[in-house]
Amino acid sequence: MPAKCRRSRTKFTEEQLKILIDAFNQKPYPGYAAKKRLALQVNTEESRIQIWFQNRRARHQFPKRPEEHLDARQGRGPPAGQTPGRGDRRSRTSYTNSQLQTLIEEFKVNPYPGIDSREKLAKEIGVPESRVQVWFQNRRSRQNTQKEREPGEAVDQGQNQGQDLRDGTVQGTATT
DNA sequence: CTGCTAACCTAATCATGGG
DNA sequence: CCCATGATTAGGTTAGCAG
Numbered sequence: 001m002p003a004k005c006r007r008s009r010t011k012f013t014e015e016q017l018k019i020l021i022d023a024f025n026q027k028p029y030p031g032y033a034a035k036k037r038l039a040l041q042v043n044t045e046e047s048r049i050q051i052w053f054q055n056r057r058a059r060h061q062f063p064k065r066p067e068e069h070l071d072a073r074q075g076r077g078p079p080a081g082q083t084p085g086r087g088d089r090r091s092r093t094s095y096t097n098s099q100l101q102t103l104i105e106e107f108k109v110n111p112y113p114g115i116d117s118r119e120k121l122a123k124e125i126g127v128p129e130s131r132v133q134v135w136f137q138n139r140r141s142r143q144n145t146q147k148e149r150e151p152g153e154a155v156d157q158g159q160n161q162g163q164d165l166r167d168g169t170v171q172g173t174a175t176t
Numbered sequence: 177c178t179g180c181t182a183a184c185c186t187a188a189t190c191a192t193g194g195g
Numbered sequence: 196c197c198c199a200t201g202a203t204t205a206g207g208t209t210a211g212c213a214g
Contacts, residue, residue, distance in 0.1 A: 005184095006182090006183055006184070006209085006210080006211095007182085007183065007184090008182095008183095008211090009181085009182050009183070009210080009211055009212080010182060010183085011182090011212090012182090029203095029204090032202095048182085048183095050203085051182065051183065051184085052181095052182080054203090054204075054205085054206095055181065055182065055183085056181095057204085057205080058204095058205065058206060058207085059180090059181075087191090089190090089191075089192095089201095089202060089203075090201090090202065090203090091192090091201095091202095092191080092192050092193075092200085092201050092202075093201060093202090094192095094193085094201085095201090112184095112185090115183095131201085131202095133184085134201070134202065134203090135200095135201080137184090137185075137186080138200070138201065138202085139200095140185085140186080141185095141186060141187065141188090142199095142200080144186080144187085145187080145188095
């Protein structure tokens with residue numbers, strides 16, 4: 001194959017796992033700052049930390065421990081639907097018009113960019129690769145949701161499941 | 177081959193910021 | 196206030212590697 005679509009599988013060392021598991025047991029929903037700190041500690045990317053926590057929460061029934069204290073503020077305490085984690089999210093990325101143009105153009109030719117394409121794109125518009133990935137995820141999702149708006153035409157789904165096979169390698173560069 | 181688990185996906189939802 | 200859209204989550208699939 002020309003290149004790998006996926007990022008290569010990260011192999012955590014025992015030491016790294018120890019730190020991660022310990023952190024997980026104390027706080028299964030780390031905020032952005034905590035993830036960044038952990039990333040530094042185990043010397044890896046923060047996006048790897050995020051994926052690791054996602055997978056861990058999904059597969060291990062961690063002690064339903066929302067917070068070590070956190071007891072609903074009965075006043076109104078609307079536990080229904082609120083982020084378990086702290087309000088510590090990554091700040092919203094605001095894309096400039098030209099950045100959006102680049103992303104949209106790429107999306108048209110390849111809505112499922114592999115790791116190489118995403119990294120190249122990220123470098124091009126000066127944004128972390130993880131943001132590019134999220135952007136594509138949201139874009140695809142939105143497209144599927146709103147596709148029910150225009151009964152026009154198009155809406156051609158190729159039943160493409162799993163096998164994405166498409167790799168960037170788009171030497172674009174034509175322009176400029 | 178099987179089990180574990182990183183990477184990745186969708187859909188839903190939370191949350192922010194501009195009109 | 197409301198809407199467009201970025202960030203996060205649950206849960207499910209794909210795939211690399213050790214046993």
